[in-house]
Amino acid sequence: MRKRALITGITGQDGSYLAELLLAENYEVHGTVRRASIERLDRIEKVIGRINLHQADLLDQNSLMNILKEVEPDEVYNLAAQSFVPTSWKQPIYTGEVNAIGVTRLLEAIRLVNKGIKFYQASSSEMFGNTPYSPQNEETPFYPRSPYAVSKIYGHYITMNYRDSYGMFCCSGILFNHESPRRGEEFVTRKITLAAARIKLGLQEKLKLGNLDAKRDWGFAGDYVRAVYLMMQHNQPDVFVIATGVAHSVRDFCKAAFECVDLNWENYVEVDSSLIRPADVNHLVGDSSKARKLLKWKPEVSFEQLIEMMVASDIELVKRRKG
Ligand code: NDP
Numbered sequence: 001m002r003k004r005a006l007i008t009g010i011t012g013q014d015g016s017y018l019a020e021l022l023l024a025e026n027y028e029v030h031g032t033v034r035r036a037s038i039e040r041l042d043r044i045e046k047v048i049g050r051i052n053l054h055q056a057d058l059l060d061q062n063s064l065m066n067i068l069k070e071v072e073p074d075e076v077y078n079l080a081a082q083s084f085v086p087t088s089w090k091q092p093i094y095t096g097e098v099n100a101i102g103v104t105r106l107l108e109a110i111r112l113v114n115k116g117i118k119f120y121q122a123s124s125s126e127m128f129g130n131t132p133y134s135p136q137n138e139e140t141p142f143y144p145r146s147p148y149a150v151s152k153i154y155g156h157y158i159t160m161n162y163r164d165s166y167g168m169f170c171c172s173g174i175l176f177n178h179e180s181p182r183r184g185e186e187f188v189t190r191k192i193t194l195a196a197a198r199i200k201l202g203l204q205e206k207l208k209l210g211n212l213d214a215k216r217d218w219g220f221a222g223d224y225v226r227a228v229y230l231m232m233q234h235n236q237p238d239v240f241v242i243a244t245g246v247a248h249s250v251r252d253f254c255k256a257a258f259e260c261v262d263l264n265w266e267n268y269v270e271v272d273s274s275l276i277r278p279a280d281v282n283h284l285v286g287d288s289s290k291a292r293k294l295l296k297w298k299p300e301v302s303f304e305q306l307i308e309m310m311v312a313s314d315i316e317l318v319k320r321r322k323g
């Protein structure tokens with residue numbers, strides 16, 4: 001029998017890659033979508049005829065209960081979230097409702113409908129925040145620096161609590177930043193690659209950024225959803241850090257992206273103090289030895305390959321949008 005998976009947040013960056021991976025693994029794939037005045041299904045366009053979409057929201061308990069009863073999934077991947085850190089200062093309560101209590105809603109729904117359903121929670125390296133320990137692994141203490149990070153810590157611990165209290169298969173992946181041509185345009189990597197493409201094509205003059213010194217461990221989303229899948233196939237529910245182990249600054253990212261279009265980033269990038277966060281996370285770099293050993297996972301796409309892929313895709317996108 002084909003395994004059935006339900007992905008919350010299937011319309012997001014990771015949801016779209018995970019849907020493709022699970023289809024390739026011969027799963028029957030279901031996903032949740034939120035009602036909106038305009039449907040935004042561009043990321044899942046390629047697979048739309050091969051997946052099943054259902055309306056649900058992490059804010060609405062009944063919609064989650066009903067979907068679990070209807071779909072009867074073997075595995076639930078909870079990728080849905082208010083995922084943009086700056087918005088979490090503007091909408092801290094909403095962020096907590098979705099990213100923290102939303103996880104409890106979904107776990108409660110699973111517990112009541114069928115405790116045998118496996119559950120994955122999308123946890124984040126932002127939970128480490130300004131921890132003094134580096135690189136960060138599964139044992140590193142958390143030091144959150146935003147309402148987003150705090151909400152994700154709640155989501156992480158409630159997941160582990162449902163595992164320990166009810167014996168449910170609940171695992172949590174602490175994923176470091178991962179990017180792709182499908183990354184939201186407000187995140188720094190995509191903002192830079194899109195601007196490099198637009199500037200190259202004469203459609204933009206300057207790129208305004210905030211903290212150029214921030215360092216992140218950036219990987220490719222396609223590699224990271226493979227780790228997520230492997231966690232759900234592991235013989236026990238556990239916590240895994242997923243990272244490349246190499247950190248680069250926002251400045252390094254700018255340099256490499258503009259080099260892809262033969263431009264010098266310093267002529268175009270300006271610092272705009274309004275883009276500096278109330279509290280930032282300055283240096284994150286992950287140690288994913290546990291996943292490499294137990295899941296036999298490793299990233300395939302390098303930092304340079306990732307940037308080339310994103311810039312090339314944005315050049316094509318900008319040309320299409322122009323036409
Ligand atoms: P995106 O922002 O691209 O996607 C988020 C998804 O969640 C979208 O499908 C969105 O739907 C959906 N969503 C938002 N609010 C709700 C809600 N109330 N009910 C149901 N669905 C909702 O995020 P990513 O794909 O980048 O990330 C996936 C997950 O992994 C998130 O939980 C994120 O916090 C976490 N994460 C991401 C990392 C990264 O580097 N990308 C690193 C570590 C963790 P809609 O399309 O309607 O907006």
Ligand code: GDR
Pocket residue numbers: 083084085123124125126175176177178186187188189191208209210211212214215216250275276277280281
């Ligand atoms: P992050 O990603 O906050 O790490 O969260 P983001 O790309 O937004 O920021 C990374 C770093 O870049 C600095 N920065 C800017 N960021 C944005 N967005 N826009 C700018 O103009 C800019 N200038 C500098 C930021 O200050 C920051 O230090 C992402 C999200 O996907 C989360 O959901 C996920 O949990 C974490 O990654 C791991």
